[in-house]
Amino acid sequence: MIDKEYILLFITGVSAVFSVAGCTLERNFEAEKQESAVIIQSQGSRADVPYVATPPQVVDAMLKLAEVNSKDVVYDLGSGDGRIPITAVQKYNARSAVGIEINPQLVQESLAKAQKAGVSDRVDFLEQNLFETDLKPATVVTLYLLPDVNFKLRPKLLKELKPGTRIVSHSFDMGDWQAKRVIRVNATTLYLWVVPEIIKTR
Template sequence: MVAQAQNRLSPNNLAPFVPTPEPVVLKMLEAAELKPGEVLYDLGCGDGRILFMAAQKFGARAVGVELSSKLVRQTSEKAAALGLQNQVKVIEGNLLEVDIRDADVVTLYLQRLTNEKLKPILKKQLRPGARVVSHDYEIMGWRPERIEKVFVYQRPHVIYVYRMPPVE
């Protein structure tokens, strides 16, 4: 019952919190060709699992944006406990209002409608060559550079990779 309530959308929420399975996180970061020192933004970062893997396994600087105060606090505490406070930063706020101009990679596990709202922001703020990686929900009207599939517990997860500027 608690999990159901946590995953319901409120008027301020842009997507429910549904954790991305670890094998999918790894494939997303590999598909993005994330390099050491690059800056990754995870919009709607939830528990921060993409941030931690980006920092630990790929040597990236990772910034998460999350509406939930509780998840922001938990993720920040975990970053400190892991000694990653210089590599992982979590911003409490609306993902449609954050400045992402320094991003090399942006990861998304949102819904189609939220991706649609993000399109003009991504186009305006991301520099040429930046990558957008979306889990399960394509960005309508953009042609992905690549599409990857990962099966976790016999369920297919689709990863869409876009390079800026997007091919429309």
């Protein structure tokens, strides 16, 4: 016959184990939620997109593909050392250009380069997450990000950019949004989209 004290101790022990396990699961769930929030907040940051400088001939090809002219406001998302915004104003006479960059060191480097090039009155660099940037003033947007970032950025581009705004991406497309033009420059593929008058939704 099993002693009543033994049964009581057994039940108490099992309850304690499940209680501890429940606390552990709850803590793990909270940790996962916090980790997910951090990942979501950092999407599109330069920390998720390694900085690789765009060669000058590709910079030229991107701006030519977008047909940048004196009426344009160019936004470069993930602007690195600032070469695309500076070239857009200096060589293609864009009305103004803005570089969006999450890395403060690169932002400072870009500002110094714009000053040295004599275009700081028409070129600015902002230390921002590109998903939090107001893109409405842009008439041209340039990108050198990653496929998943491009895809997540697409709804924002279509929502905020005016019809007729040109978007040029270095190397990566935007899923099933078919590019208007695709060209090759040396070993690099460039994609051009134009924001339509009517956005088709499924």
